[in-house]
Amino acid sequence: MSNPTKTNAVSTAGVLISLGIIYGDIGTSPLYVMKAILGDAPISKVLVYGGISCVFWTLMLQTTIKYVWLTLQADNKGEGGILTLFTLIRRRAPWLIVPAMIGAAALLADGIITPPISVSSAIEGLRILNPDIPTVPIVITILTLIFLMQSFGTEIVGKTFGPVMLVWFTMLGSLGVLSVAAHPEILQAVNPYYAYDLLVNYPEGFWVLGAVFLCTTGAESLYSDMGHCGRPNIRLSWGFVKLCLLLNYFGQGAWLMTKEGSILRENPFYGIMPSWFLMIGIAIATIAAIIACQALITGSFTLISEAIRLNLWPRVKLVYPTNQKGQLYVPSINWLLWLGCVGAVLYFRESEHMEAAYGMAITMSMLSTTTLMSYYLFTRYKSWVAVSLFLLVYLSIESSFLVANLSKFTQGGWVSLVIATLLLTVMYIWIKAFNIKRSLTEYVRLKDFLPALKELSADDTIPKYTTHLVFMTSAPKPRDVESKVIYSIFQKRPKRADIYWFVHVETTDEPYTTEYKVKKLDAGDVIRIDFKLGFRVEQRINLFFRKVVEELVANGEVDITSRYDSLSKQNVIGDFRFVVLEKFLSYENDLPFLNRVIMEWYFNIKKYTSSESKWFGLDTSSVKVEKVPLVIRPVELPQLKRVMA
Template identity: 60%
Template sequence: MSKHVNKVTAAGLIVALGIIYGDIGTSPLYVFDEIIHDKIIDELLIVGSLSCIIWTLTLQTTLKYVMLTLQADNKGEGGIFSLYTLVRRQKKWLVIPAMLGGAALLADGMITPPISVASAIEGLRIRPAFADIQQSTIIYIVLGILVVLFFMQQFGTASIGKLFGPIMLLWFLMLAALGISHITDSLDVFKAFNPYYAVKLLSQYPKGFWLLGAVFLCTTGAEALYSDLGHCGKGNIRISWIFVKSCLILTYLGQAAWLLKNHTGQISHAKTFYGVMPDWFQIPGIIIATSAAIIASQALISGSFTLISEAIRLNLWPKMKINYPSEAKGQLYIPGINTLLFSGCCFIVIYFQTSGAMGAAYGLAITLCMLATTILFSNYMVSRRVPAILIYSFLGVFLTIEVGFLIANLDKFPHGGYIALLVGGALFAVMYIWYRARKIKNRYVEFVRLEEYISKLEELSSDTTVPKYATHLVYLTSANYPKEIEHKIIYSILSGKPKRADIYWFVHVDTLDDPYTCEYHVEHIIPNDIIRVEFRLGFRVAPRLNLMFKKVVEDLVANREVNVTSRYESQQRNNVVGDFQFIVMEKFLSQDNELPFMERIIMKLYFWIKEISLSEEKGFGLIQSNVQVEKFPLIVAPVSKMKLTRIYMDDEEE
């Protein structure tokens, strides 16, 4: 991350408002409506709920994320997978909470846009002219906005992104102004700063504990504070959060005071957020709210693209096509994920239809992500040698809070929460299958000492009786050590019809825990004959091997370390550069395997997913015209016992 991002500047604060706070900033649209739904309004319900909101924002968002988790930056980058890379070498099982958190974030990405946009559009009903508007009409409007939003993703957000900050600044100022205008409606709301009223609500109000499921919606965007650390810097996030939290608490105070003044003793079906608006401001308010909801959705969609690209580089997700619509750092577009999110959002809108029904399903998945972050961050604290008493205190406080929220959110399961869990579970299953299958395969990958085959490769390269396969033959190798090579590569070169080349290149890609490292190392095993190139790329760097390898060759030629001129006499006289042929080894599951039942299922699912995902050559950014794919059987557990008996035919039978 560039140093200027760490500096607190006016521009940095505005950018933070536009990128980070869309989700948590639009929560006032629906939080109180979810809390008071079909309940009789009284002081304990309103003041107790408000106290829960204030202390949730204080403990969960401010203390856990803004003050503590932001400390765990990976070269300035944040997010569940950045945190995982900081601790993954400590314990192997930490990959499970990382995958769980990533899947939960993606599942959340299918509910946030519909609930935010629907809550904003439903404000039209507050106007007499639109009081009788059909729900189907609102659904069409929401779907129309989502269509435009997801269609625009392919063009990038570099230009319109500049508008996000000022619009969100206007949004938060509007929240503060609306809150201040109604605080004096009931000064009892100031009691909410005393946590006693939160405890009283949970312990004395009928089914008060289950209200935590609705209260939790006020902090669902807290994970974005950490995920977007690299875009804004922790200084800008922490300073801007003071402003954002103040605006949020002011608007919640105003909504609570308005409810106590106007709805005490009634069963409320009011749209609280729009109820606090003066009549003359309702249309502008709806427009600003819809803009804020769209920005919240955009930030979450962009975050999903980044999340998947990190998972691909960490080998936790199948390779997918990634486009780069602009030169902006971190700006990427994944068509497959865009389609997945769009389909999920449309399904949510059509299935639930109202923001109230969506709220019944919202929050369950994201609690799992927060629990995963708590587990990973506690291990980060261990790696930094934080005193044990502080680590256990952190775990005790936040596991208690988040497990409480999780249990309360489980009440939403039969009302639609099962959909979020099904989506999150399916995404987690893809990650787990991809990760577990690689572990199974790696148990049976055979490496050999390269030095044992150097003389054979040299002989083949000089043997003019063998037709030349290519001037430069390039293999992608997974061998981490330069002195080793996969047996399958040696077999590909030497066995059957040998592949003679003037220079053999072995290219290895090492994914580093640092996010943006981009460097390479060259080892001349035999000068101008056998060369190994190792790319050391951060987990946020796209492996565009075709361009990267071309740059390496240009550097080597400039340094006179290699001669890439064609060895054919006619072409050599004219200094024609020799051809480069890439060989990609693609596995298929052999029938000659004896695997345990579960591993057999995992491997079958792995190859099915692999079949519909991006190919190896496209995943590494190789041009297809100079790439050949060789398929070979993957025998991870060869059949050990084969009952086959020879029989002899006697003369009579013959």
């Protein structure tokens, strides 16, 4: 693994990668925010100045203060995201797993809506050149290419997209400056009174917040992607990004005031472009909007890796494409998102139909982050006054955005909520099933079975199963082992071996821990190894175990030479065999209806996820997988009466 502090240093490459990875969503908002704010209403000073004032203060309060200044402080060795935030406080407030789950599911749901609307908006912009262009197949093709790129890692993606986004933001700022220079009075919109006047006095002005919210939808993924870029790089690049965004918004407002009294017929984003620059601007905007989906994709990968560690998601395959800290690729989630995106494109067809679904879920995620962040700030600063002020301000802001977005529920907003509910259901099933299994796992003292293990090892009447028998155990205490393991050794098929190894893996809250402990229980013939691995460390137990054994041999702590007389003379190393116990739901269960449904769905989902041996990175040629029935509540049988013949 790379140096964990690598992304904590500011670098030109880090800033460039952050531009390419995390600002696509929020960075392309000028394409549609002002157009959405005006809608079909006549252009007026109240609407234009009020809309820009709302955008300015939303970016200031929501994105800059809440996320860039405050929330980015809540990192776990450089990693961010709503589940990382929960990790930092879960020991003191385990009940906060509820808003954490809701926020995580909502963020994943938004990851399915964001790419289609971003790419569709870009391709539909080409209708200026060709009104009859078929957008749906082009959008699906581009989405497929973007998801194919993910396997190369976000470092490669960021370096590819970063220079394009640098050009994009430079263009935004330059066009905004030119427009504002012609009508500098638009800068008065910084005054929050204009936002108040729009929301309170303008007819149905409050509902404009549903459109204003689109300017900050990428803020949540900005926090989720912190591990890919590093907090200092994000903070430095955000200063440049925010300046360019605001200049462009003010520039659009200046242009709109020249059309006061009329109905908007064209996108103000393109309206501020000189005619000779229009073709270039459309091309750059198209590429930038395509890149916009990257932030949610990378954020989804980070979120899933965290969810797996917290037992909120099935153990799916995780890939680390590069040695760069934080780089992660989750194949199953990548293609699940792709399927969802293609489905959204085929269902909505046009980006204007997707706007209703866009932003609905992310408001729920932001409210969840506010709840968790409030508790985190209290544990850190111990000030009820400051925390109460934070909670009051941001619950008010985000609740207002949520209510305004609910007005779009029947137009398509229900889609993102349905997706979020399905994802939340999977999380609930997984954590509930995990707790049921854990509460019913029976452990026994390994010390009580040491004499029997020694006798079995010396019993020549039983064929030797292997020289080194390695069991994966979930027992957290070194002195314990599952009763099912003892059953497997002595009863299922007596497993005679020279040395018995018990390996336990603990995934830590810190991302890059790589530690182990060795405990010899019986003169070197019964050995327990405890690995402590960070949640970002690939579970390559086969290699880690081999490394530990090599160190033990080098230190003279264990002899792994084969104990067959003919082989020991040749100094041949004995064979190793891993045994992994995989549970299945026994038919001999009498469960309450809800628990039965949960466990049935748990095992049905588990069929399509990585096996225990694959998850731990074990060599399949030396692994024995044994199926163990999980009896949660035995069926009560009727009393049998023997009838004599």
